[in-house]
Amino acid sequence: MGMQFGIFTxxxxxxxxxxxxxxxxxxxIKATVEIAKKAEEIGLDVFATGEHHNPPFIAxxxxxxxxxxxxxxxxxxxxxxxxxxxxxxxxxIAENYAKLQHLVDGRVDLMMGxxxxxxxxxxxxxxxxxxxxxxxxxxxxxxxxxxxxxxxWQGRFRTPLQGFxxxxxxxxxxxxxxxxxxxxxxxxxxxxAYYGDGFFxxxxxxxxxxxxxxxxxxxxxxxxxxxxxxxxxxxxxGGQFFMRKNSQDAIDEFRPYFDNAPVYGHGPSLEDFMAAxxxxxxxxxxxxxxxLSFRDYVGDYQRxxxxxxxxxLPLKTVLEQLDLYGEILPTLREEFAKLRKPxxxxxxxxxxxxxxAGGAKDATVYAAGDDATGTTDRDxxxxxxxPEVQQxxxxxx
Amino acid sequence: xxxxxxxxxxxxxxxxxxxxxxMLGEATARAVEARGTEAEVEVVELRGLAHQLADxxxxxxPGNELAAAIEKVRRADAxxxxxxxxxxxxxxxxxxxxDVLEQGVLDxxxxxxxxxxxxxxxxxxxxxxxxxxxxxxxxxxVPTAVFAATDDFGAAGDGQLQKRVxxxxxxxxxxxxxxxxxxxxxxRRLVEDEFEHPTSFEELLKRASEGxxxx
Numbered sequence: 001m002g003m004q005f006g007i008f009t010x011x012x013x014x015x016x017x018x019x020x021x022x023x024x025x026x027x028x029i030k031a032t033v034e035i036a037k038k039a040e041e042i043g044l045d046v047f048a049t050g051e052h053h054n055p056p057f058i059a060x061x062x063x064x065x066x067x068x069x070x071x072x073x074x075x076x077x078x079x080x081x082x083x084x085x086x087x088x089x090x091x092x093i094a095e096n097y098a099k100l101q102h103l104v105d106g107r108v109d110l111m112m113g114x115x116x117x118x119x120x121x122x123x124x125x126x127x128x129x130x131x132x133x134x135x136x137x138x139x140x141x142x143x144x145x146x147x148x149x150x151x152x153w154q155g156r157f158r159t160p161l162q163g164f165x166x167x168x169x170x171x172x173x174x175x176x177x178x179x180x181x182x183x184x185x186x187x188x189x190x191x192x193a194y195y196g197d198g199f200f201x202x203x204x205x206x207x208x209x210x211x212x213x214x215x216x217x218x219x220x221x222x223x224x225x226x227x228x229x230x231x232x233x234x235x236x237x238g239g240q241f242f243m244r245k246n247s248q249d250a251i252d253e254f255r256p257y258f259d260n261a262p263v264y265g266h267g268p269s270l271e272d273f274m275a276a277x278x279x280x281x282x283x284x285x286x287x288x289x290x291x292l293s294f295r296d297y298v299g300d301y302q303r304x305x306x307x308x309x310x311x312x313l314p315l316k317t318v319l320e321q322l323d324l325y326g327e328i329l330p331t332l333r334e335e336f337a338k339l340r341k342p343x344x345x346x347x348x349x350x351x352x353x354x355x356x357a358g359g360a361k362d363a364t365v366y367a368a369g370d371d372a373t374g375t376t377d378r379d380x381x382x383x384x385x386x387p388e389v390q391q392x393x394x395x396x397x
Numbered sequence: 398x399x400x401x402x403x404x405x406x407x408x409x410x411x412x413x414x415x416x417x418x419x420m421l422g423e424a425t426a427r428a429v430e431a432r433g434t435e436a437e438v439e440v441v442e443l444r445g446l447a448h449q450l451a452d453x454x455x456x457x458x459p460g461n462e463l464a465a466a467i468e469k470v471r472r473a474d475a476x477x478x479x480x481x482x483x484x485x486x487x488x489x490x491x492x493x494x495x496d497v498l499e500q501g502v503l504d505x506x507x508x509x510x511x512x513x514x515x516x517x518x519x520x521x522x523x524x525x526x527x528x529x530x531x532x533x534x535x536x537x538x539v540p541t542a543v544f545a546a547t548d549d550f551g552a553a554g555d556g557q558l559q560k561r562v563x564x565x566x567x568x569x570x571x572x573x574x575x576x577x578x579x580x581x582x583x584x585r586r587l588v589e590d591e592f593e594h595p596t597s598f599e600e601l602l603k604r605a606s607e608g609x610x611x612x
Contacts, residue, residue: 125612126611127611130611132601132605133604133605134605136601136602136604136605137602137605137606140602140605155606156605156606156607156608156609156610156611156612157610157611157612158612159612184588186588186591186592186595186596187591187595187596187601189595190595190596190597190598190601191598191601193598194598205456205457206457206458207458210458213592217592217595221595225598263456264455264456265455266455267451267452267454267455267456268452268455268456268460272452272460273456276458276460276461
């Protein structure tokens with residue numbers, strides 16, 4: 001597989017401005033599953049979901065969503081856009097995504113992000129002013145939890161760990177691939193480069209100049225840290241399109257969604273925003289041309305995800321958009337492959353990571369008995385103080 | 398060569414705000430040149446950027462013309478900021494421009510503040526609104542703030558306005574040619590600085606762990 005194509009969602013529950021109807025949470029959650037299954041059906045490689053913990057989003061509990069989708073799909077890779085590395089306990093991320101990795105046989109990777117919702121920090125006991133520091137330290141711990149069986153840890157942002165083993169261990173002894181996403185924080189490009197992880201630029205809602213600057217820095221620092229040449233760094237991009245066979249139809253249909261969209265609505269005109277950001281509204285051919293032009297400023301890259309289901313677009317329209325995406329997909333694959341410089345690595349997969357690690361190895365850590373007596377604490381603790389606990393242990397309660 | 402950027406928030410064309418802005422720009426160029434240093438003055442008119450300023454509030458990034466104006470201010474050696482008085486303060490348009498500047502852009506930058514209004518009763522707006530704004534932005538505002546009322550431009554003008562303009566210009570020129578930075582503290586690091594000289598990961602990790610436990 002050369003380059004991966006897919007979609008990413010933020011899971012927003014937004015009123016359809018053309019009908020005034022707002023889907024229920026239940027409808028939107030089920031629609032997300034439909035969209036993911038459709039993505040597999042049209043031959044996409046990746047489905048990614050965001051993470052939010054507040055209305056108007058249904059994107060909490062991402063591993064629940066991804067596992068449910070994973071059970072109903074065969075090939076599509078499940079990812080995140082993004083996983084909140086700032087406010088989520090790295091121990092929980094390590095457990096949840098390793099579990100998911102086992103359940104879907106390696107079809108999972110994830111993208112770390114700091115989120116764009118200020119109030120989320122205090123909900124999880126964190127301070128937004130520590131955003132970068134949280135991203136740096138939490139990931140340092142997550143990385144160790146996946147690569148070391150037994151971890152002693154002392155840091156600033158969570159309670160220390162002594163002899164801790166995160167379970168399950170990663171599938172085949174290989175941690176899920178990690179991308180780091182950031183719009184304009186050079187520190188995150190530096191972090192991705194240091195670990196030799198992937199760097200993803202969301203590449204929507206913002207000018208391409210931000211993307212170009214971040215990717216350039218990431219590539220330079222990736223080479224600086226000795227992971228390979230700048231061309232060998234692993235880059236992913238977002239994107240946003242709305243297509244109809246006739247480009248004017250696309251513009252007319254999308255305009256009310258654009259004008260009222262969360263994030264950028266009631267601001268610049270659709271035309272100005274299309275010129276200033278990678279948004280493409282037009283014919284399939286226009287989307288192909290614009291997408292191919294992305295590599296002019298980031299170089300050959302490994303993953304292209306599009307946002308297709310936001311701003312209140314009804315499920316039916318989103319599925320139509322995916323049909324059109326499916327139609328241009330062979331051309332996109334072919335044209336990108338033709339332009340690709342030799343020596344550019346493929347998008348990483350579980351199989352490629354296992355191969356790079358010298359083959360699969362089971363990484364199960366078996367609990368050891370007490371070295372002195374060969375027993376566990378359950379045998380030795382006397383619960384006289386609490387008769388109920390004793391009854392539970394005896395099996396009489 | 399000293400580069401001076403005049404930010405004018407006048408709305409009509411021609412506006413008395415622009416008139417005052419031009420007087421200050423010319424006087425400052427003269428004062429700098431009198432000290433044997435070349436000066437170049439550029440004017441940023443905010444009126445034509447009004448839509449892009451509103452868009453920037455919503456999208457978080459500037460359109461091309463606004464980005465060019467911001468870049469001029471960022472690179473300027475000194476700034477002359479002139480606003481009409483609206484409802485007892487600077488105008489919303491004027492404030493929006495300084496709202497969308499990245500924190501640190503004006504650190505240590507010599508600034509003249511100036512304002513126009515129909516009557517001199519508004520003159521303390523300079524001291525009560527503009528000076529605190531630029532103090533917050535860590536600019537170095539010269540002691541003389543220049544206020545011009547309608548009378549100053551009319552027949553009743555007594556030449557006092559030109560005197561105030563020249564005094565403010567002389568103060569700015571003195572700061573500009575002092576040969577040393579006027580700020581005691583180094584300017585805050587901008588995103589562009591970080592791209593040019595990225596902080597190493599080792600340092601980022603060290604910084605992350607500094608400080609008392611936060612759990």
